[in-house]
Amino acid sequence: MRKGELIVAAIFIIIACVVIGDSIRLGFGWTEYGPQAGFVPFGEAMLLLVSALVILVAGLREKTDKTFFIDRRGMTEAIKIFGTAVLLAVGIIYLGVYVATIVYAALFSRWLGKHKWTSVVLFTVVLTLAIFFGMEKGLKLSLPKSPLYWRGWFFF
């Protein structure tokens, strides 16, 4: 996992530098009113920087492990799960929770869960309706709705 280690350590170092930069902008010194706004983030970023550097150096010195990150099969699974989650998140924003859930649940249970179509349809319908009645009617929480709703065509 050496390459992954190095990349992540480098990312943390970059984050630390960004925070230090912003702290300089805010001022990280002492005024008569106490520490400036950038004082504490500066300290935190220094801690991050030093620790990440330690990890980076340790990672560079270790020459044994050659695997990049994880085995391919595991990684493909994780990518699939994350990819569908991205679709769901974006869907929630643009299509509303309910339509997004329908698409996601169907997609996931069919493509990744490899379930029969009857199970997929049943599952999707039950889940979406459960969320709808539980949240909107039960807890009276309004969740984002779809364009269909806003045009008055459908109840979600």
Place this chain on the structure above:
Amino acid sequence: METLAHLITGFGVAFQPFSLLMMTLGLILGLAVGVLPGLGGTAGVALLLPVTVFVPPEVAIIFLGAIYWGALFGGVITSVLFAIPGEPWSVALIFDGYPMAKQGRSGLALSAAFLSSFVGIIIAAIFFVVAALPLALLALRFGPPEMFAIMMLAFSTFVGLGTGKPSKTLVSTAFGLILTAVGLDIVTGKPRLTFGTIQWMSGFDFVPVTIGLFGLGEILIDGEDRFSFEVKEVIMAKVGWADIKEGIREIWKFFPQTVMASIMGFIVGVLPGTGATPASFLGYGLAKQYSKNPDKYGKGAIEGIIAPQAAANAAGTGSLLPMITLGIPGSPTAAVLLAGLYMWGLWPGPRLFLEQPAFVWGLIASLFLAGTVCLLICLLFTPALAAIMRIPWGLLTPIIVVACFVGSFVMRNLFFDVICTLIFGLIGYIMKKLKYPLAPMAVALVLGDMTEVFLRQSLIMSDGSFTIFFTRPIAGVCMTFALLLYAFPVYKLYREKRKARVSIGPG
């Protein structure tokens, strides 16, 4: 005996029908969360935090606490029956629990595990009752320097006693702290780390980030191994009367060990950096070391079940003590509960005891109540709980993922939080793969703002001098311990290098 009077008031609160209902609901949800490998206790509590806005705080904390205890109990079932840890703190249970199940003694294994969990909670609850008020009153003497020192101590326990490499622990902690700095500065009102965007001005909310890290992140990790989650053989999940009676007999036989494990677990739980998981391993390890027949461990020794369970449950209970008296969470799940307190507008510490005794003592009373009810539910409904495992992964996972996003959204009604959960799911996954500990980050997220406020207040009090943390006695003691713990890994490294040199040296 003021404490006793308070405790009785607490039982009055806990015995209200609505409280009992929410407690039982919480226990069942917690058990389900404990059984399911894809959802951890921490994420489960975080997911249900938004729901608690609708109930009064004293019921809400009982509800969330019940989820936690349910999860503490629930991990037992899958560990014993399927060798799959439903929770990180039930891993140690597999060592002897699963062999026992394979030998056909699953009923006894389960009953012993449940009973020792019960004992662990009750003993921890007794210590809790005794220590709560004195500790809260001690906190009355705490000013900003003392509070800051305690928070330093909290972070230092992760570095000194935690499992991750110190450098990675520090990265986690620092990253979590930086995340809390995003947004408007509390004191000066200037926008920090917002890079000009409006969305970032409200900063990161604890719940979406935690749901992402612990919920979605866990799903991604489990997704890799999901092919090994197929349940291989079905072991009988019933707990009969005979099992219960024999379980009681075994606990009685090993009662001193059980009590010791519980006390040790309680102390471990109270320490900020350590919770139920390290307590369970410590319980197992110590029991094996001081046992009369250490060779039986790993092959189905019943002590191998009793010790870790009692310790883990005592630790989980103990982790609430510093949370409620000092505002320092004793475990990541306690951190989520602490976030809940802030959400309901409550401040942990002596003021909470004085102004909201119903809340505090209702919670403490529910420790005893929840332990008892959970024990009963487990003993009676184990087959039903085990059946939860049968829900296919392809259906369970989308339910959890949708719940994660919906839960994050309803906190602040911001799409930002949904994206937050998504991104932190990825971050949590990567960090876990690379062995960056997540618990310090969660604690940093909860405590970050407060830590900064206390630091700045202290420095203003001292006109910029850091010596204030050492000249004041309580702060001085805490800071010294903190520094020792921070230095501990360096010391360990030095000792290892010396040993290596000595063994290579002569000859």
